[in-house]
Amino acid sequence: MGSVQTLDLEQLRARLSETAEIVTKDDSPPELYQKSIARWSESSSIIIFPATVEDVCVAVEYSAASGLEVAVVGGRHSTSGSSSSEGGIHIDLAKMRAVTVDPTNKTVTAQGGCRWEDVDTALANHQLATVGGTVNDTGIGGLTLGGGYGHLMGQYGLVIDNLLEAEVVLADGSVQKCSESENEDLFWAIRGAGASFGVATSLTYQAYDQKNDTWAGLLFFPRERVRDVFTAANHLLDIGDGRCTLLPAYGTPPPSFEVIILVAVFFNGPQEEAETFLEPLLSLNPFLNTTASVPYDNCNSLLNHVLGPGFRRSFKGSSILVPVAVDFAEEILRDFEEFVARVPDAKASVVIFEYFPYKKMMEVSQTSTAFANRGAIVGIILAPGWTDPKNDSVCREWTRTMYAKTRADRLRKMSEGNVDSLTKTTVGEYMNHDGLGAGPKVLYGVNYDRLVELKKKYDPKRLFGNGPNSII
Numbered sequence: 425m426g427s428v429q430t431l432d433l434e435q436l437r438a439r440l441s442e443t444a445e446i447v448t449k450d451d452s453p454p455e456l457y458q459k460s461i462a463r464w465s466e467s468s469s470i471i472i473f474p475a476t477v478e479d480v481c482v483a484v485e486y487s488a489a490s491g492l493e494v495a496v497v498g499g500r501h502s503t504s505g506s507s508s509s510e511g512g513i514h515i516d517l518a519k520m521r522a523v524t525v526d527p528t529n530k531t532v533t534a535q536g537g538c539r540w541e542d543v544d545t546a547l548a549n550h551q552l553a554t555v556g557g558t559v560n561d562t563g564i565g566g567l568t569l570g571g572g573y574g575h576l577m578g579q580y581g582l583v584i585d586n587l588l589e590a591e592v593v594l595a596d597g598s599v600q601k602c603s604e605s606e607n608e609d610l611f612w613a614i615r616g617a618g619a620s621f622g623v624a625t626s627l628t629y630q631a632y633d634q635k636n637d638t639w640a641g642l643l644f645f646p647r648e649r650v651r652d653v654f655t656a657a658n659h660l661l662d663i664g665d666g667r668c669t670l671l672p673a674y675g676t677p678p679p680s681f682e683v684i685i686l687v688a689v690f691f692n693g694p695q696e697e698a699e700t701f702l703e704p705l706l707s708l709n710p711f712l713n714t715t716a717s718v719p720y721d722n723c724n725s726l727l728n729h730v731l732g733p734g735f736r737r738s739f740k741g742s743s744i745l746v747p748v749a750v751d752f753a754e755e756i757l758r759d760f761e762e763f764v765a766r767v768p769d770a771k772a773s774v775v776i777f778e779y780f781p782y783k784k785m786m787e788v789s790q791t792s793t794a795f796a797n798r799g800a801i802v803g804i805i806l807a808p809g810w811t812d813p814k815n816d817s818v819c820r821e822w823t824r825t826m827y828a829k830t831r832a833d834r835l836r837k838m839s840e841g842n843v844d845s846l847t848k849t850t851v852g853e854y855m856n857h858d859g860l861g862a863g864p865k866v867l868y869g870v871n872y873d874r875l876v877e878l879k880k881k882y883d884p885k886r887l888f889g890n891g892p893n894s895i896i
């Protein structure tokens with residue numbers, strides 16, 4: 425391994441374009457460095473800000489030659505710290521946020537450093553939308569390369585199911601396009617395990633007409649309504665046509681900091697239709713209702729503060745087979761109540777159930793892309809949030825305990841039968857929500873062996889995607 429001190433930064437500067445930047449700990453003012461390493465899950469190093477694809481190639485070649493650990497940085501929302509390196513090199517794509525819309529073919533091409541807000545806004549100018557993250561300050565890079573859930577997935581599938589083409593800088597510094605008809609094996613691998621294969625400098629997605637406003641907001645219920653809320657959510661997931669997402673969550677929001685149930689609601693249609701469809705939930709009389717008609721590009725900012733930055737956090741995704749057993753949902757609520765009572769500092773904690781309509785993504789087989797979490801499941805996010813470092817271990821332990829509990833429940837139900845063949849092969853956890861380092865075999869399941877072969881082909885020296893989930 426090399427060290428930052430031994431690198432010839434002047435040589436690197438000379439090879440980069442004029443607008444590219446390099447930031448190190450020694451630069452002044454010091455805030456520049458602090459700003460460059462700030463991210464959702466904090467953890468650094470030398471930071472290279474390429475401005476062009478050629479800069480990315482130089483940065484990759486330079487990093488490979490340095491022997492240092494490399495972290496590619498997109499929207500900085502990694503839940504595992506995988507876009508950070510203590511003492512290594514960051515290739516931060518923040519200067520590469522251009523978006524081009526092709527309204528005739530209804531496609532959008534975005535540079536790898538874009539946030540979803542960039543894409544949603546550019547498409548809205550043409551009354552178009554694509555499947556993207558529900559929190560629009562997340563990056564398109566990490567979110568897409570891991571699979572990608574969003575409010576429109578019930579209609580159009582996962583983000584990767586709408587990815588038409590990508591431009592990737594590989595570990596040898598070469599630039600490769602990939603799609604269904606070019607470098608097909610690379611295209612397969614980046615749809616689910618992309619962060620382990622190179623730097624995605626641009627991503628092209630299918631877009632769709634989005635002329636109508638959506639109906640979205642938050643419903644607040646007292647904890648006593650838990651059984652009713654989950655009964656309604658199960659029913660709506662069952663009868664829906666893919667236009668409605670529900671995200672019931674347990675939290676302790678201010679000012680009372682009491683445990684309540686929040687349900688983030690999204691319906692792709694006008695208010696009247698939304699209210700008719702959602703009547704089973706609305707009739708439970710939420711004590712606060714913030715739902716309203718909003719343009720699609722706005723609805724993805726409504727949750728930006730629910731899981732905002734600034735706290736110590738752990739984050740782990742798990743899942744429950746559909747339909748969610750109401751008894752189990754209530755048991756998890758009791759576990760949550762016990763946890764926040766025991767650790768009062770953990771006020772920013774949430775448990776979120778992801779009622780994304782799953783049927784559309786099940787039209788694609790488990791082995792068609794590297795993503796192996798297709799199935800009739802409701803995702804569950806376990807996300808304690810606290811401030812005092814002395815609570816680190818108790819909070820992280822709670823995440824581990826709850827993950828083990830929900831995983832055991834899913835595996836037991838799967839072994840009992842009555843599960844369709846695709847769901848039988850689901851890994852039941854989303855690699856983009858893996859803050860525990862579950863390991864590549866767990867996260868990629870039936871696709872793991874093929875990924876190992878492709879990793880040896882495209883990144884044999886393991887430049888990208890290191891850490892506990894490293895493929896080889």
Ligand SMILES: Cc1cc2nc3c(=O)[nH]c(=O)nc-3n(C[C@H](O)[C@H](O)[C@H](O)COP(=O)(O)OP(=O)(O)OC[C@H]3O[C@@H](n4cnc5c(N)ncnc54)[C@H](O)[C@@H]3O)c2cc1C
Pocket residue numbers: 464495496497498499500501502503506507517536537556557558559561562563564565566567568569570571572573574618619622623624625731732856857889
């Ligand atoms: C508040 C919050 C809300 C979320 N909401 C959603 C959601 O609605 N849907 C969903 O599917 N997921 C969601 N996630 C999970 C999200 O998909 C992951 O956190 C994702 O990794 C974030 O990508 P990023 O580019 O912002 O993060 P980063 O931290 O920058 O990167 C994450 C990983 O991707 C790699 N990477 C990023 N960009 C590139 C690139 N261009 N080329 C190669 N590698 C790259 C990084 O090296 C790192 O390994 C959410 C997470 C948070 C914290």
